[in-house]
Amino acid sequence: MQVSINTTRRSLIKSAVAIGGLAAMPAWARGVSHGPIRQGFDEVSGRVIDLAVGEGPIAVAGRRGHAFAVNGSIPGPLVRLKEGEPVTLRVANRLAEDTSIHWHGLLVPFQFDGVPGVSFPGIKPGETFVYEMPALRQAGTYWWHSHSGLQEQAGHYGPLIVDPAGPDPVEADRDYVLMLSEFTPLHPHTIMAKLKKGEEYFNRQKTSWTDEYPLSGADRRMWAGMRMMPTDIADVTGSTYTYLANGHAPSDGLEYLFKPGERVRLRVINGSAMSFFNVRIPGVRMTVVQADGKNVRPVEVDEFQIGTAETYDIVVEPTGEAHTIVAEAMDRSGMAVATLASRPGARAPVPPLRDPVLLTMKDMGHGSMDHSGMDHAAMGHDMPMGEMDHGAMNMRDTSTLPADVKVGPGLDMVSAEPIDRMGDPGLGLDKIGHKVLTYNDLSALEPNDDSRSPSRSMEIHLTGNMERYMWSFDGKKFNAVADQPIRFAFNERVRVKLVNDTMMAHPIHLHGHFFELVNGADRMHQPQKHTVIVQPGGSATFDLTADEVGDWAFHCHLLYHMHAGMFQVVTVASPEGVA
Amino acid sequence: MRTVIAFAIVAVPVPALAQHEGHGQPEGEKPVDHSAMDHSQMDHGAVAATSGGPVLQGLKLDIPKPPEAPPPAAAGSGPPRAADAIWGAEAMRESREALARENGGMTLFWVQGDRLELRSREGHDGFLWDIQGWYGGDIDKLWVKTEGEGEVNGPLEDAEVQALWSHAIGPWFDLQAGVRQDLTGPERTHAVIGVQGLAPYLFEVDAAAFVSNKGDITARIEAELDQRITQSLILQPRMELGLSAQDIPELGVGAGIDHFEAGLRLRYEFAPEFAPYVGIEQEWKLGDSANFARLEGEDPSVTSVVVGVRFWF
Numbered sequence: 001m002q003v004s005i006n007t008t009r010r011s012l013i014k015s016a017v018a019i020g021g022l023a024a025m026p027a028w029a030r031g032v033s034h035g036p037i038r039q040g041f042d043e044v045s046g047r048v049i050d051l052a053v054g055e056g057p058i059a060v061a062g063r064r065g066h067a068f069a070v071n072g073s074i075p076g077p078l079v080r081l082k083e084g085e086p087v088t089l090r091v092a093n094r095l096a097e098d099t100s101i102h103w104h105g106l107l108v109p110f111q112f113d114g115v116p117g118v119s120f121p122g123i124k125p126g127e128t129f130v131y132e133m134p135a136l137r138q139a140g141t142y143w144w145h146s147h148s149g150l151q152e153q154a155g156h157y158g159p160l161i162v163d164p165a166g167p168d169p170v171e172a173d174r175d176y177v178l179m180l181s182e183f184t185p186l187h188p189h190t191i192m193a194k195l196k197k198g199e200e201y202f203n204r205q206k207t208s209w210t211d212e213y214p215l216s217g218a219d220r221r222m223w224a225g226m227r228m229m230p231t232d233i234a235d236v237t238g239s240t241y242t243y244l245a246n247g248h249a250p251s252d253g254l255e256y257l258f259k260p261g262e263r264v265r266l267r268v269i270n271g272s273a274m275s276f277f278n279v280r281i282p283g284v285r286m287t288v289v290q291a292d293g294k295n296v297r298p299v300e301v302d303e304f305q306i307g308t309a310e311t312y313d314i315v316v317e318p319t320g321e322a323h324t325i326v327a328e329a330m331d332r333s334g335m336a337v338a339t340l341a342s343r344p345g346a347r348a349p350v351p352p353l354r355d356p357v358l359l360t361m362k363d364m365g366h367g368s369m370d371h372s373g374m375d376h377a378a379m380g381h382d383m384p385m386g387e388m389d390h391g392a393m394n395m396r397d398t399s400t401l402p403a404d405v406k407v408g409p410g411l412d413m414v415s416a417e418p419i420d421r422m423g424d425p426g427l428g429l430d431k432i433g434h435k436v437l438t439y440n441d442l443s444a445l446e447p448n449d450d451s452r453s454p455s456r457s458m459e460i461h462l463t464g465n466m467e468r469y470m471w472s473f474d475g476k477k478f479n480a481v482a483d484q485p486i487r488f489a490f491n492e493r494v495r496v497k498l499v500n501d502t503m504m505a506h507p508i509h510l511h512g513h514f515f516e517l518v519n520g521a522d523r524m525h526q527p528q529k530h531t532v533i534v535q536p537g538g539s540a541t542f543d544l545t546a547d548e549v550g551d552w553a554f555h556c557h558l559l560y561h562m563h564a565g566m567f568q569v570v571t572v573a574s575p576e577g578v579a
Numbered sequence: 580m581r582t583v584i585a586f587a588i589v590a591v592p593v594p595a596l597a598q599h600e601g602h603g604q605p606e607g608e609k610p611v612d613h614s615a616m617d618h619s620q621m622d623h624g625a626v627a628a629t630s631g632g633p634v635l636q637g638l639k640l641d642i643p644k645p646p647e648a649p650p651p652a653a654a655g656s657g658p659p660r661a662a663d664a665i666w667g668a669e670a671m672r673e674s675r676e677a678l679a680r681e682n683g684g685m686t687l688f689w690v691q692g693d694r695l696e697l698r699s700r701e702g703h704d705g706f707l708w709d710i711q712g713w714y715g716g717d718i719d720k721l722w723v724k725t726e727g728e729g730e731v732n733g734p735l736e737d738a739e740v741q742a743l744w745s746h747a748i749g750p751w752f753d754l755q756a757g758v759r760q761d762l763t764g765p766e767r768t769h770a771v772i773g774v775q776g777l778a779p780y781l782f783e784v785d786a787a788a789f790v791s792n793k794g795d796i797t798a799r800i801e802a803e804l805d806q807r808i809t810q811s812l813i814l815q816p817r818m819e820l821g822l823s824a825q826d827i828p829e830l831g832v833g834a835g836i837d838h839f840e841a842g843l844r845l846r847y848e849f850a851p852e853f854a855p856y857v858g859i860e861q862e863w864k865l866g867d868s869a870n871f872a873r874l875e876g877e878d879p880s881v882t883s884v885v886v887g888v889r890f891w892f
């Protein structure tokens with residue numbers, strides 16, 4: 001089915017008829033019309049799929065904006081594919097500007113990866129680009145989005161599921177998608193400009209004379225002395241964002257129906273531009289069964305943090321009449337909400353937002369000074385500071401940096417002791433009182449296919465300057481290294497350590513590959529991911545087998561960080577020696 | 580004597596700068612020596628207990644780290660052009676340039692009215708503007724600054740405009756150099772060199788030295804600090820210090836500290852871009868400048884009640 005904005009009216013009539021005829025489209029997926037661009041999504045499948053990128057007005061929870069939409073809805077349609085089968089995806093550009101679709105997490109020939117300037121020239125206005133995908137080599141939950149400009153923020157994204165060729169190891173009675181994202185009436189370029197010009201523009205939780213943060217005067221002076229803010233958790237916040245579940249604002253009342261006793265699979269996709277979410281279902285234990293499309297050994301948790309561009313599949317067995325699914329923004333400035341409902345209209349209480357999060361010593365790169373084993377509460381303050389004169393700490397000792405890190409105005413902090421933080425549950429979740437997922441909890445369900453030890457290691461520093469809103473790898477913005485990619489030999493196995501020299505968490509995404517988190521699991525069961533959160537002031541390490549030939553984007557998936565320069569090209573040499 | 584003062588003036592911003600860039604901490608304070616701490620007594624197993632995960636972190640330490648090395652020869656060393664072989668170099672060129680431009684190479688335009696205010700001072704009503712703006716990227720910018728004041732229904736007392744090239748010299752400071760043109764009084768053009776940026780403890784600092792076409796050397800240091808009372812209500816102390824290496828009688832400027840201003844403004848940010856304020860400002864002329872003022876029949880010490888607006892876009 002091909003729907004463009006021009007035919008929205010007709011398709012609305014069609015879907016109205018379809019609803020009247022009790023169509024197969026489930027209620028959670030079906031769009032509810034609030035204007036020319038629908039909220040919610042249809043499903044497209046088959047060997048040939050048509051997608052049309054259009055634009056138009058949208059209204060979300062009473063606020064209006066201009067949006068880019070694929071097949072007339074936000075999110076765009078759920079693209080449902082089958083492992084082992086080829087697919088042809090035809091993308092028509094009905095915009096006045098270039099567009100593209102990147103198939104996030106899909107292993108595809110690099111020329112169909114969909115990154116203008118890296119994989120292909122982009123899709124010109126009026127043009128239809130045909131992605132010819134050979135037989136798919138994977139199954140799982142993924143998503144797709146524009147890689148052109150800042151279109152992703154304006155609605156150009158959608159879910160993607162590849163059904164396994166054989167039986168699914170995850171058994172469930174219901175199979176739902178929960179795609180988290182944001183709506184803002186602001187133009188994405190306006191947001192970018194405000195971030196560049198008005199430092200911490202969107203933060204409405206700054207420290208003040210009247211705040212109630214557990215910070216001593218000494219703490220406050222220390223932060224001011226560093227010219228940084230302990231509340232610098234998210235760059236763009238609920239001050240402009242309405243957080244969305246499948247395109248729906250909390251007030252829309254998105255619901256997933258179940259019968260008590262059923263196993264419900266929720267495919268949680270963070271399709272946001274800039275937000276990490278803390279996901280929980282009060283009263284319901286969640287079993288994580290898949291991360292970034294790869295099945296993992298089931299882990300029971302009460303809550304998990306999902307970084308931008310990550311996916312987690314969970315299975316729940318709800319028993320009550322209704323349960324609220326809470327996806328709270330990491331800085332706690334808002335939440336996306338949906339309901340597991342045993343009957344239409346059933347509702348459970350929505351918990352209030354929890355207290356805003358503050359950064360700690362660990363987040364400043366002084367990891368070994370933050371000994372979680374100590375009872376800091378007994379010391380009379382929540383955070384391990386104040387006893388020492390931390391204002392005296394050197395926050396930018398560049399002597400510890402590798403030679404290939406450029407020291408300049410784009411680097412405002414160096415982590416003095418960056419410890420591995422893959423055992424951390426995420427900002428604000430370390431003292432929450434219930435089980436929160438960490439990367440160290442993950443292990444692959446199926447053994448990995450490469451048992452070799454890495455032959456070399458490399459370190460990449462995540463660098464930034466909050467005040468100037470500059471972001472980069474190794475102190476060099478992409479525009480400075482556009483012709484100096486990160487190089488791998490074909491089939492080379494490399495251990496990559498990402499060191500975060502900033503006070504923000506970065507979800508780092510490598511296109512075209514899965515890497516294995518070095519998280520303490522045995523080598524054959526290191527979990528495979530396409531995106532890894534590197535916690536502030538800490539490090540994360542993965543093993544990569546560079547077995548997909550071509551040029552691949554490698555970037556922070558926070559859209560405005562990428563756009564500010566935290567982007568690189570990874571090139572995997574062809575075994576034939578053709579560059 | 581003049582030379583000595585001139586050196587002192589020029590030197591003012593420089594040590595401050597070196598300190599900020601080099602250490603990010605006040606001088607005289609030592610960094611914490613982590614090696615001196617005894618970590619062996621701490622229970623690192625407790626880390627896993629608080630985060631709830633299995634005790635895995637220790638295991639990682641046992642994995643031998645492979646050598647850090649450059650990529651093998653098989654990784655190639657030419658430019659990244661894999662897509663050219665498929666789509667053609669010409670087809671790729673435009674999007675490749677756009678990608679570099681969009682991912683880190685953007686330029687912006689910013690204008691800020693830091694102070695646009697009416698001032699009531701002992702029966703005389705005056706006005707003042709202090710506007711600055713830039714165009715450019717992260718490192719290099721063209722700055723334009725203008726400020727001036729006068730009496731309502733009266734003549735302009737002071738007015739100037741500066742055009743400066745600005746270059747980032749560290750995470751928080753820009754070096755600025757250019758020209759200043761005075762628009763009132765005896766015609767004067769100045770060469771300008773200065774620094775502008777964010778000092779530790781979040782002071783916004785703008786310090787500049789001026790050499791005029793008459794050979795006069797002067798300097799100006801301004802500092803502001805935002806004290807957030809609530810998310811929208813902000814108290815801003817501000818100080819300005821004027822220095823001169825010599826008497827300039829035709830301008831009423833005396834050698835040494837020419838003038839000192841201290842202000843306190845309370846603004847309310849209806850939006851971060853738009854904030855009206857009220858405040859009070861005290862100005863003292865000092866030394867010979869005070870004498871020049873008295874000769875003109877002016878009071879060298881003036882208190883003003885101000886009301887104005889701060890904006891940017």
